[in-house]
Amino acid sequence: MNVKIGLCIPNPGWEIVLSQEGLCFETIEKDSEFNFEEFVLVIPNREMVESNRDIFIHYITHSGLVIADKETFPILLDIEIHKRNISYIIPKAGSLFSQFGLIDFYSEFVVPKTNSLQIIDEDLHIYEYSNNSGNVVILPFSINDLILNKNSVRKRFYAERKELPSEVVSRVSKGKIREINFRIILQMFSKLKAPLVHKWYYPKGSENVFIFRIDTDFCSAEDAKNLYALCEKYNINATWFVDTQDENMLSEVYTSFSQHEIALHCENHKVYKSYKENYDNILCAQKKLKKYGMDAKGFAAPFGEWNESLGKAGEDLDFEYSSEFALDYDDLPFYPYFNDQFSTVMQIPIHPVSVGRLRRAHFSDDEMMSYYKAVIDYNFSRNIPVLLYHHPHHNQLNVWEEIFAYIQSKQVWNPTMHKFSQWWKKRSESTFSYNYSNGRLKITCAAELECRLRDFQKGDAKIKSDVSYKLDEISFTRREALRFKENKAMRRYHWRDSLNNYEQKKAKKKQ
Ligand SMILES: [Zn+2]
Numbered sequence: 480m481n482v483k484i485g486l487c488i489p490n491p492g493w494e495i496v497l498s499q500e501g502l503c504f505e506t507i508e509k510d511s512e513f514n515f516e517e518f519v520l521v522i523p524n525r526e527m528v529e530s531n532r533d534i535f536i537h538y539i540t541h542s543g544l545v546i547a548d549k550e551t552f553p554i555l556l557d558i559e560i561h562k563r564n565i566s567y568i569i570p571k572a573g574s575l576f577s578q579f580g581l582i583d584f585y586s587e588f589v590v591p592k593t594n595s596l597q598i599i600d601e602d603l604h605i606y607e608y609s610n611n612s613g614n615v616v617i618l619p620f621s622i623n624d625l626i627l628n629k630n631s632v633r634k635r636f637y638a639e640r641k642e643l644p645s646e647v648v649s650r651v652s653k654g655k656i657r658e659i660n661f662r663i664i665l666q667m668f669s670k671l672k673a674p675l676v677h678k679w680y681y682p683k684g685s686e687n688v689f690i691f692r693i694d695t696d697f698c699s700a701e702d703a704k705n706l707y708a709l710c711e712k713y714n715i716n717a718t719w720f721v722d723t724q725d726e727n728m729l730s731e732v733y734t735s736f737s738q739h740e741i742a743l744h745c746e747n748h749k750v751y752k753s754y755k756e757n758y759d760n761i762l763c764a765q766k767k768l769k770k771y772g773m774d775a776k777g778f779a780a781p782f783g784e785w786n787e788s789l790g791k792a793g794e795d796l797d798f799e800y801s802s803e804f805a806l807d808y809d810d811l812p813f814y815p816y817f818n819d820q821f822s823t824v825m826q827i828p829i830h831p832v833s834v835g836r837l838r839r840a841h842f843s844d845d846e847m848m849s850y851y852k853a854v855i856d857y858n859f860s861r862n863i864p865v866l867l868y869h870h871p872h873h874n875q876l877n878v879w880e881e882i883f884a885y886i887q888s889k890q891v892w893n894p895t896m897h898k899f900s901q902w903w904k905k906r907s908e909s910t911f912s913y914n915y916s917n918g919r920l921k922i923t924c925a926a927e928l929e930c931r932l933r934d935f936q937k938g939d940a941k942i943k944s945d946v947s948y949k950l951d952e953i954s955f956t957r958r959e960a961l962r963f964k965e966n967k968a969m970r971r972y973h974w975r976d977s978l979n980n981y982e983q984k985k986a987k988k989k990q
Contacts, residue, residue, distance in 0.1 A: 485518035487527040491816040492626035496657045499811040501678025520544040523551045539613035544667045548618040549589035559592040570602045581965035583652040588619040631805035637963040644840040646831045654810030669935045679929040685892040690866040691717040698871035700732045706871045713883035718896040720744035720779040723764040729771045740895035742777035754788035776897045787817045793824045800900040804831035812903045829866035834873045848881045860961040920948045
């Protein structure tokens, strides 16, 4: 049997998640010829369930697997529901999802009103419906609503101390929601005893990635040169998102940083509401960079802000990637979806807490080092890219010296952001397929890709293309996913949030 997932489209949120995970899936359009029996798992959309409910029911009673979210399960299973507004959830210890800690939804949940379903997670309201060997996992939220959500809010980030750093970031925990979905798919496959193979997130031989991003924010030549020298000392490839107001900095300083990538931050340190103002601001900076022979492929907006008009300006100015934590943070790259289409500009999420934010929360140097080491360990343990950022005028090179040495000890891939985006694009465009029959697994994939078999309990195993494996003879590597001890107090109102918001508003006005 050819193992693949069927995704009914349009379903952009799910398309983003499945692509991020590099799963083997095919899209199914409503009016096309389709046969659900070809798929191990089908993810419906509303339209498809409304028009083809009988086909779904037949599929489920014949060993089919379905993940139905709040848009589809009430129609598919014809059950009573009630609605609840959910801000965030911390699943209990021992749950399938307890390792994710605090998960932000800020969304309306639709919960089935019946006790004939099995509970997968009580706190998250995730249930399971079984019929013969078929299985439906019921999600009370909408993956499209959550993954395409564009709201941002000030959030506090976990550290082992009382006063926590905060930043204005994506309101929804998109990365964790992606991980929840992957875990559900993994568990469904394992029940069916079907192997789950996916494209590994990084190139062959790399377990993870470390990327160092610098937003110059009108720093002095001395500060920029000192940071550059430190990166050179530790062989760190950095990506500099430069401001362009001071042309001397462009001609004398940034052009000499030839070992690193030069990308674009801004002319005016602002994100505007209107398309035209965003476009003109970026175009002005782009022209200046070109004047000095720098062709920026990437863009990172001031304050990590993002809106659709900015996204559109980035597309029209031909950027290959951009990076804004108001859209997403600590997650795998993806192509944002707005104006009814996928953007041509790849979004590369970073960890949003800078030294400036730690300093504002009164972290000592040692605490800053521990904070970043904890983020590195956490992300590595969950296969999330480690992207940290810094402003040269905050100096604090002792902290970065420690972090760079820590990274060196891990022997991790350290490309510039552009190199990483090129890899991710290639990964996104490459396809693979696999077959499982009589206990044997065989995959076919492009030479540059690495595919891995994932197991719920055992971990992951590298699978070579065109080799026939006996499934029960494959040996796995297990990695323990770390979790932060996040608690409810982190989302309770704190007067410091208002103070921080006021300070940011003031900083924006000044520019
Ligand atoms: Zn900035």
